[in-house]
Amino acid sequence: MRVLLQWLLFFVATTFTTETMGAPNKTPKLSPIDPRLRDLNIDNLATVSSDLETFFYNQTLDHFNYKPESYTTFPQRYVINSKWWGGAHNNAPIFAYLGAEGAIDGDIKILGFLPENAPRFKALIVYIEHRFYGQSNPVGSMEKSVKNKNLRGYFNSAQALADYAEVLEHLKKKLHAHNSPIIVMGGSYGGMLASWFRLKYPHIALGALASSAPILYFDNITPEDGYYSVVTNDFREVSENCYTTIRKSWDEIEKVASKPNGLAILSQKFKTCSPLKDPVDLTNFLDSTYASAAQYNAPPKYPTTQICQGIDRASKTIDILDRVYAGIVAYQNKPCYNMTQQVSETSIGWQWQTCSEMVMPIGITSKVSMFPSSPYDLQEFINNCKKLYGVTPRAHWATTYYGGHDIRLVLSKFASNIIFSNGLRDPYSSAGVLEDISDSILAVKTTNGSHCLDILSSKEGDPEWLVKQRQEEVQIIKRWFGKYYHSLRVLKQ
Ligand SMILES: *[C@@H]1O[C@H](CO)[C@@H](O)[C@H](O)[C@H]1NC(C)=O
Ligand SMILES: *[C@@H]1O[C@H](CO)[C@@H](O)[C@H](O)[C@H]1NC(C)=O
Numbered sequence: 001m002r003v004l005l006q007w008l009l010f011f012v013a014t015t016f017t018t019e020t021m022g023a024p025n026k027t028p029k030l031s032p033i034d035p036r037l038r039d040l041n042i043d044n045l046a047t048v049s050s051d052l053e054t055f056f057y058n059q060t061l062d063h064f065n066y067k068p069e070s071y072t073t074f075p076q077r078y079v080i081n082s083k084w085w086g087g088a089h090n091n092a093p094i095f096a097y098l099g100a101e102g103a104i105d106g107d108i109k110i111l112g113f114l115p116e117n118a119p120r121f122k123a124l125i126v127y128i129e130h131r132f133y134g135q136s137n138p139v140g141s142m143e144k145s146v147k148n149k150n151l152r153g154y155f156n157s158a159q160a161l162a163d164y165a166e167v168l169e170h171l172k173k174k175l176h177a178h179n180s181p182i183i184v185m186g187g188s189y190g191g192m193l194a195s196w197f198r199l200k201y202p203h204i205a206l207g208a209l210a211s212s213a214p215i216l217y218f219d220n221i222t223p224e225d226g227y228y229s230v231v232t233n234d235f236r237e238v239s240e241n242c243y244t245t246i247r248k249s250w251d252e253i254e255k256v257a258s259k260p261n262g263l264a265i266l267s268q269k270f271k272t273c274s275p276l277k278d279p280v281d282l283t284n285f286l287d288s289t290y291a292s293a294a295q296y297n298a299p300p301k302y303p304t305t306q307i308c309q310g311i312d313r314a315s316k317t318i319d320i321l322d323r324v325y326a327g328i329v330a331y332q333n334k335p336c337y338n339m340t341q342q343v344s345e346t347s348i349g350w351q352w353q354t355c356s357e358m359v360m361p362i363g364i365t366s367k368v369s370m371f372p373s374s375p376y377d378l379q380e381f382i383n384n385c386k387k388l389y390g391v392t393p394r395a396h397w398a399t400t401y402y403g404g405h406d407i408r409l410v411l412s413k414f415a416s417n418i419i420f421s422n423g424l425r426d427p428y429s430s431a432g433v434l435e436d437i438s439d440s441i442l443a444v445k446t447t448n449g450s451h452c453l454d455i456l457s458s459k460e461g462d463p464e465w466l467v468k469q470r471q472e473e474v475q476i477i478k479r480w481f482g483k484y485y486h487s488l489r490v491l492k493q
């Protein structure tokens, strides 16, 4: 039971509670910004912009069946900003942000790409919340939903894409905007959804901007060590000493923990908010701190640099753990460090999604890893999910339904109009599409970028490479529109 609880608590973190990685909580967080840094108290979208209007669409619970319960409906939230829209009579475009594993409110607040570029394209913006999250839950509670065997079966990506299709068709009808081209956009899991939406619903979306979408992390297309090797490289690039110190610290933690008063020593050294009950709580905390620092390694602060500067400055200190702690303080100076991971709607919902179809085998196998070896164990993962939900994860379903194997060969033959954007310092970029596939399936990547940086709000002082990445994406979308409006004119003549 203790272990079971741990999976729940540590779901969003990346942990190695055992020698192997097989717990459903082992998929690192997938979100445009570090959920721990997100302002969770956004009740009122009007404080973000008075131009936002909230609507609810009467959504069908089950798009793929005709059983009586399939016809059940639930209110799905979508939010519109029509301030810059050029109108249906001009066939002005629609930017559709596809929500991911959380309430839509937080995303609306942080996304810059849509409102910053809507004026130049005279685009309407719509943000659609993912089913089961936020205010789009059929029974009003994520906890209740995932416990309900009949209901949670409808909580999957295929149903979510069908929701988006219905909402967008509904919106076009409502606005009489039949010929308005739609570009779908998303980040992380939402980025995967955006790219898959373009492949599954080309008649609804003209193109997709898929930011930091690890669509190749399924079914062992990407080596399991991909994620953590990028984390390791990020730290090693900043400082060899930093990398070595962290690498050595795990054994040291184990050594101290095995002393009679070891946990008390560790609690004191790492200023934990409450006394440590298990050294794993500390290693989990450190692991997820390093992983997040790498994933959200954004300018101007660059968290990995902050941590390494802390460690390097303390390098005269003999004690390895004091040095590691100095790194944590340099990154986040807090009165105490809370080693208990927060359980959130996102952690509960995503755990179900990973235990059903979003099976991403992430492990640690490299001999030069900054982290202790922790190979992915599919069998253990399956057993854990069975204990949690009584179901066997469909580890191959994502590639069966969406593809991914031989992606160049496959997509170059039939697909078009997808931007896969990545920052190569983002550990999830290891499973991103990093090379152009055709003249309209394009990889727009930056060497020093991190997770979803391109779609976040631009800032004064953004580095030139980031400004360029965003401009490049705008130019590509402009070309898609150019061709689309040309075809429209030709066909309507
Ligand atoms: C939603 O649609 C269903 C089925 O068409 C209908 O029975 C129900 O009244 C609708 N609910 C709302 C709030 O419009
Ligand atoms: C630590 O985090 C947990 C989970 O979010 C929370 O319940 C607890 O109150 C926090 N403790 C402190 C001392 O902040």
Ligand SMILES: *[C@@H]1O[C@H](CO)[C@@H](O)[C@H](O)[C@H]1NC(C)=O
Residues within 6 Å of the ligand: 447, 448, 465
């Ligand atoms: C990336 O960052 C490194 C280290 O800060 C720097 O040396 C390098 O020039 C940067 N690369 C690009 C392409 O900006």
